[in-house]
Amino acid sequence: MILSVVEQFPVLVIVVSLLSAFTILIAGWLNKKSCWVISFATILVQLVMAVFILHHVLTVGTIHYWLGGWSPPWGIEYVVDALNAYILVIVLSLALICVTYSKRSIAHELPQKIVSFYTLYQLLVTGLCGVTVTGDIFNMYVFIEIFSLSAYALIASRGKIALKASFTYLVLGSIGACFFLLGIGFLYSVTGSLNMHDLSLILPPLYENKVVQAAFVFFVVGLSIKMALFPLHTWLPDAHSFAPSEISAMLSGIIIEVSTYALIRVSFSVYTVAFIKLLPIFDFLCWVAAFGIIIGSVLAIAQYNLKRMLAYSSVSQMGYIMLAVGLSTSTHSALWGGLTPALMHILNHALMKGCLFLVAGAFIYKAELWNITDFQGLGRKMPYTCAAFMLAAISMIGVPPSVGFVSKVYIILACLESGKFIFVAVMLLSSLLNLVYFWRVIETMYMKRGEGEERSHSHSSSSKIDEIPLSMLIPVLTLAGLCIIMGVVWLTEIPLPILDQVNALFGLGRYAIP
Amino acid sequence: MEQLIPIPYRPLLAILCPAIGSIFIVLFGKRPNIRESWTMLASIAQFLIVFSMVPIVIGGNGEPIKYTLFTAFPSVDFGFSVDAFGLIFAITSSFLWILVSSYSIGYMRSLHEHAQTRYYFCFCWAIFGAVGVALSGNLFTMFVFYEILTVSTYPLVAHDQTPEALFAGRKYLAYLLTAGGFFLAAVVITYYFTGTTDFVTGGIPNLASEASRTALMALFALFLLGFMKAAWMPFHSWLPTAMVAPTPVSALLHAVAVVKAGVFGIVRVVCYIYGVDLMHGLGLGLVLACLATFTIIVANLFALAQDNLKRRLAYSTINQLSLIIFGVALLSPEGIEGAMMHIPFHGFMKITLFMCAGAIIVVSGKKNISEMAGIGKEMPVTMIAFTIGALGMCALPPTAGYITHHFFVHGCEEAGGTMSFFPYVLLIAAILDVMYFFPIIYTAFFAKSEGSSGSKINEAPLFMLVPIAITATVSIIFFFYPDLFHISELVETAVSSLGGVHP
Amino acid sequence: MILIDEPLMYAFVAFWIIWVAVRRKEPGRWLIKFCEGPLMTFARFIDFYVMRMAGFFVWVSKNPMVALRIKEKEVRLKVEKPVITPKKAEEYERGLEEVRIRYTKELPRLSLGASILLILLFFLVYLAMYLLTVH
C-alpha cells in the first residue's frame, strides 16, 4: 500500500516526540538553555503535523497506519479518525502554549531540574499523543502508563509536599491502570484480539457474556479514576495544586481529558452504542456526573488556595463532560446530539482551565501568592494577567459569548432533549456556584485595595505595573482571548462538522439507529 | 447618511460605537480630556446612527431592519432586527448616554473619584449591552447582551470599593446572574418547544400548540424570574442596595439601561414571544397585573420610609417599572402603548431626579432628605428640575408622566372586565407618589434651614447643570409634543401590528 | 373612568398643599410612621433571614463535614440541656468549642486508604448494577 506523507504523520508525531525527549536529555548536558528550544520546536512540528492530520481526516478519511507493515489484528494499528485528530490538535495546542509559558517559569521555579523537566514533559506529550492516535487497546494502556509516569514525576518535581501528592496520585493512578489492564485481559481472554476495530467486530455476539460486561466495568472504573470523576477524584486536588503551574494546566486541561477520550474510545469503538443501550450504565454516569458537578463546585468554594480551588473546579468540569457523554446515547439532534457537547467542552475546558492555572502560576512566579486573600490590588499591578483571569473566569461562569456559555447551552439542550430536566437545574445551579467562587477572586483582585495602597485620587498615581515576562504573558493572553473567540466560533458552527463526523463514526446523534 | 452607511449595517455600527469607544478610552487612560472626549464622541455617534434608523422603520410600516452576524443554531441567528419598539429603548439609552457622559465628567472630576478610566470603560460596555438588548432580533441575542450588561455594570456598582459597595456589588451580581440562569433556561426551553427564538409580532405562532398549558405557565414564570432586572417585588432588593454606586451610574443604569432592559424584556416576551392573545388565553395578563400592582403599592410604601434621597428614588423606580409591566399586563393596545411610551418618558424624568440628587451631593455632600432644608434657594435650577421630575412621577401635568398615566387609565378601560377596577390602584399609587415627592420639594423650597447658610446661589458645575436642564425640559416638551424623537410615532407603529383587544 | 380618577388626584394634590400651608405639617403622618416603623422592620427582618440563610449555606460549604458536626452538637446541646447535669452540659459545650476550632483549621481531605475504599465501593456499585440488571 502506498502511503501519502500525511499518512505517516500519526506515527511521526509520536516518534519525533520520543526522540526529542532523549535528545533533550543529551542536549541538557551541553547547554541547559537548548532544552526549551528543542521541546518548543518539537511540539510546534507535532502541532503542524496534527493540523495536517486533521485536515487529511476531514477531507480524505480515516487514516489507518500499520506499524511495521504488519496488518491488524496481528500488528499494532494506528487509527486516526475525526475524534482522534480533533483531540490531538487540542492536546498539542495546549502543550505548545504550556511549553512557551514554562520557559521563564521553570527557570525560576525549578532551576536545578530544567533538563529532567523538559525530558519528562516531552515524554508526557508523547504519551498523550500515543493514547490519542493508537487503535490498539493494549498500546493505549502502554501510552497511558507513559504519560501517567511522566505526570507522577513532574508533579513530584517540586519536592516536599508535592512528593506526597505525587505518591497519592501514583497509587490511585496505578490502581486505575490496573483496572484498565484487567479489562484488556478479560477481553483478550474472550476474543483473543487487542485491536479495537477487530474487537468491535468480534464482541457483538458476546455482549451477553458476563466477562465482556465485567471488562466494561473495569474500563469504566479504571478510567474514572484517571479522569478524576467524582467520587474518585481524591488524588486530583493535591496533585493539581502542588505541581508546577504549567503541569497543573496540562493535568487539568489535557491529561484528564485524554482519559475521558480513552473512555469514549473504549465505549464507542471497542464496545458500541448497542452495548451501552443494553445497560443503564450511562444513566448512572449521568447521575454521578451531576453529583460531581455540584459537590466539586461546593468544595471549590471552601478553598482559599487558588490552585486548589481550580482543582476542585476541574472535578466539577469533568462532571460537565461526563454528563454530556452520558447523555450522548439518548440525544438525536443534528446539533447538540451525540458526543458534540462533550467534545466541545473538552476543548473549552482545556482553554479555560489552562488559562486559569497559568494565571495562578503567574501570581506564584511574581510574588509567591497562593491564597486568594493575598490578591488585593493585583488588578492594578498585573493588569493583563488579571484581565486574562477575568475572561477565563467569566467563561467558567458561562457569560456569553464565551466558550463556557456555549458548552452550557449545548449541554442544557442535550438534557432537555433526553428529558432529564433535573440536570438542567444542576447546570444552572452549578454556574451560580461557579460565580460564587470565581467572583470572590475577581473581587479581591480588582476591588480590594492592597496594603499601603492609598485610594489614589488621580489617575497619575496609579501603582506601578509589574507584569510577568512576555513569554509567559503571551500564552496566558492567547488562551484568554481564545476563551472568547472560540465561543463565537462555536456559535458560528464552523467547527461543528468535525464533531458531526465523530457522531457519524459512532452512530450517535442524528446518525443513531432509532 | 444613506450613502454613508448602508442601512443593514446600521444596527451593528450602533452597537460597535461604544465598543470602539471603550478601546480608545483605555488607550488614552492617562489623559483625561482626550479620554472623555472619546466617550462623548462615541455617544453622539451612536445616537446619530440609532436615530437615523427611525425614518426607515417608520417608513417601512413595521418592517424591521435585519442584520445577521451568524447563525448559532438552526433558525437562531445571532443578529439584530430593529423594530419600532426596540428603537424606542435604543433612542432613550443612547440619547441619555450623551447627557450622562457630560454629567459624569462634571461629577467624577468634582468628587476626584478614583479609577475613572475603568469607570468610563465599563460605562461604554454597559451601553453596549443595553443598546444590544434593544436592537437584538431574538431571545438568544438578547440574552447575550443581557448578560454583558450585567457583568459590565458590576464594576460600576462596586466602584467605591468600600465594604458596603462590595457587598452591594455582590448582591447585584448574585441577583442578576441568577436571573440570567433562569433567563437562559427559559430561552432554551422556548427554543426546544418552538424551534425558534425570534421575536414575532403577535407571538411565536406554534408556541401554544407545542407546549401544554402548564408548561407555558412555568415557562412564563421562568421568564419573569429571568427578568429580575425589572426589580419586581419580592426580587427588588438589589436595586436600592446598588444605590451606593456613583450617581451617574444610578442615573443611567438604574433608571434607564439596566432596569429598563428587564422591563423591555418582559414587554418583548409578552408581545413578541407569547403574543397578546395567548397571554390572554392563559390568563397570565391578570397574574402579571396583580404582581405589578403589588409591587407598585409596596414599593411606594417603602419609598415613604426612606430618608436617603437616592434610596427613595430607587423605590420610586421600582414602582414606575412595575407601572410599565402593569401597562403591558393590561393586554390592550392603549395599555401597551402607555407601557412602551413610559420607557423613554420615565427614563427622562427619573434621570433628571437622579442627576439632581447627584448635583446636591457634589455641591453640599447631603444625601438625606432631612438635611436638605432650604436647598432650593441655594440651587434653584437643580431644584426646579427636580420639581419637574417629581411632578412627572406623580403623573401631574405639565409633564410626560401625565400622558402615560392617561394611557394606562384608558388601557384599563379598554381591557374591561376585572381590569376596569385597576385605575383605583393607579390612583392610590399616584397619591402615595405625591406623599413622598412633595415633602422633598416642600423641604427644599419652604423649610427653613437650621444653619443660616444664607441663600447664596451655589450651583453644580455646568457640565452637570446643562444635562439636568435638558432632561427636565424634554420631560416637559413630551407633555406638549409626545412625538419628540418620533417616540409616539414609533409607539403607534409598534402597537398597530400587535393587535388584540380583549374585552 | 377618567372622570373619577383624575379629579380625585388633583383633589388630593390640592388637599396636600392646603394642609401643608395651613398646618405647616405633612398630612398622613400615621402612614409614614407605619412605613418607617413596622413595615421597614418587617422588611429588614425578611432580608436579614434571607441573608443569614445564604450565609449559612456558604458556611456549610466551606467545611461540610465539620459544619454538620457542629450543627449536630448544637442541636443536641439544646435538646438535652434541660435534662442533663450542669457539669455534663459544660462538657458538651467544651466539645462544641473544640469542633468549632477544628472548623477553621481542618479542611476536608481524604486519606489514601479512604480513596481506595471509595474506588472499591464505586466498582462494586457498577458491578452490582451489571449483575442485577442483565436478565
Added chain:
Amino acid sequence: MNGKKGKIWEENVIIETITRLMVPFIQIYALYVMVGTEGAGGGFQGGVVFAASIVLFTVTFGISKGRKRLPESWNAALNSLGLYLYAGVGLLCIVLSLGAAQYLNYAALPLSQIMSPAHTRALMISDVVEVGIGLTVMSIFASIFFDLAWKGEGKKNKDKNKGDKEVQE
C-alpha cells in the same frame, strides 16, 4: 557515610581480582545474550546483565570509581543512543523508502542486493533493535543503581516551595 569520607568498603585483594576477571566475561556474555542468538528477544536481558557487570564493578571499587567509568553524561548519552538506534532504524524505513513504507517496516530497507526482505527484517530486529534496547536498559539500570547509591547529591535540590507549608495547614 559512617563518618569516614568516601570509603566504606574494605580493600580486598581477592574480590578485586576476581571482579577484574569477571567483568569482561560478564560483558561478553551480555553481548551474546543481546545479539548472539538468532531471532528476536534478549535485548532487555542482555542489558540487565551488562548493567550487572557495572554494579559489580562499583560494589567492588567504590562508587566514585564506578561513576568515573560510567559518567552521568555518558549514561544519558547511552540511554538516548539506544533509543536512537531503535527509533532511528524505524524512521530509516520511512526515509529510505521515501515515505512508501511504514515505520518499523524493516523489509523496506534497501538491502535487497545483499539479502532478502525477510532476512533484513530478522537482522534488524535481532541485532540492531536489540542492541538499542540493550543499551537503554543497561544505562537505565546503571543510573537507577547510582541514584540509589549516590547519596550526597540529593541535598542540592533546594525546594523553595513556601506555598506548600501554607497549603498543608
